[in-house]
Amino acid sequence: MPQKIYFSLLIALLATCVSGEDFSVPGPFASGWREVVVTRPNGSTFESLLYYPALASEQNAEIDPQAGQCPGISFGHGWMTSVDRYRSTFAHLATWGYVVIASRSQSGLFPNHQDFANDLRHCLTWLVERSDDPDSFLYTFIYGDALGLSGHSMGSGASILAASADSRVKAIANLAANETRTSAIDAMSSVTAPISLIAGSDDSITSVDANGQLMYNNGNQPKQLPIITGAFHCGFLDSNPFLV
Numbered sequence: 001m002p003q004k005i006y007f008s009l010l011i012a013l014l015a016t017c018v019s020g021e022d023f024s025v026p027g028p029f030a031s032g033w034r035e036v037v038v039t040r041p042n043g044s045t046f047e048s049l050l051y052y053p054a055l056a057s058e059q060n061a062e063i064d065p066q067a068g069q070c071p072g073i074s075f076g077h078g079w080m081t082s083v084d085r086y087r088s089t090f091a092h093l094a095t096w097g098y099v100v101i102a103s104r105s106q107s108g109l110f111p112n113h114q115d116f117a118n119d120l121r122h123c124l125t126w127l128v129e130r131s132d133d134p135d136s137f138l139y140t141f142i143y144g145d146a147l148g149l150s151g152h153s154m155g156s157g158a159s160i161l162a163a164s165a166d167s168r169v170k171a172i173a174n175l176a177a178n179e180t181r182t183s184a185i186d187a188m189s190s191v192t193a194p195i196s197l198i199a200g201s202d203d204s205i206t207s208v209d210a211n212g213q214l215m216y217n218n219g220n221q222p223k224q225l226p227i228i229t230g231a232f233h234c235g236f237l238d239s240n241p242f243l244v
Helices: 002-014 083-095 113-132 154-164 184-190 212-218
Strands: 030-039 045-054 070-076 099-103 142-151 169-175 195-200
Touching: 030 083, 030 099, 030 113, 045 083, 045 113, 070 083, 070 113, 070 154, 083 099, 099 113, 113 142, 113 154, 142 154, 154 169, 154 184, 154 195, 184 212, 195 212
Parallel strands: 070 099, 070 142, 142 169, 169 195
Antiparallel strands: 030 045, 045 099
């Protein structure tokens, strides 16, 4: 899929463990995954999909200790789109030594964008807490000073809302960012971490002019607005569904 060139942009922005590599090809690790449950401060819970550097590319695989402490990324899905449609993205990042957690919350017809942004932050907290927990399989595995956000469409907008309220976030690299309620365009002025608003020139669902460009204009440096020529909205998914 031509749009997968964005991998190199995303990883180059978030990279803290690796450098000087061709990030468009798989990295040195296998990619394991698990289903996990994240608890909010009010005691409610939501399911999330977790990918990480592993000894085998399979569910519940053991962590590869050679990966050392790794950056953590919280990823937000698009509207009415399962996080399973982004598995190749998560797996690719895991092969380069990243731990990616993707919330399954706010997947209904009428999502609350601010609540989704809060859940993206709760996912980062979950990673840090698991890394501090001797009983967790992630014990000492997360580099808490290298936390990032990503997402697609609605999840991209939510990642901006999350970053605007969370000083732990060191980088944002999102895909086809869509305006949200509360406004991601307005929230950009409060984002201090480096951000890359990766977009497609042929996106007829979330046009660059009405979304990414306005976010970029309202953001602080350092910022990027890479536009992939010929790329379309659903091309960031593992296939091309009608739902976004």
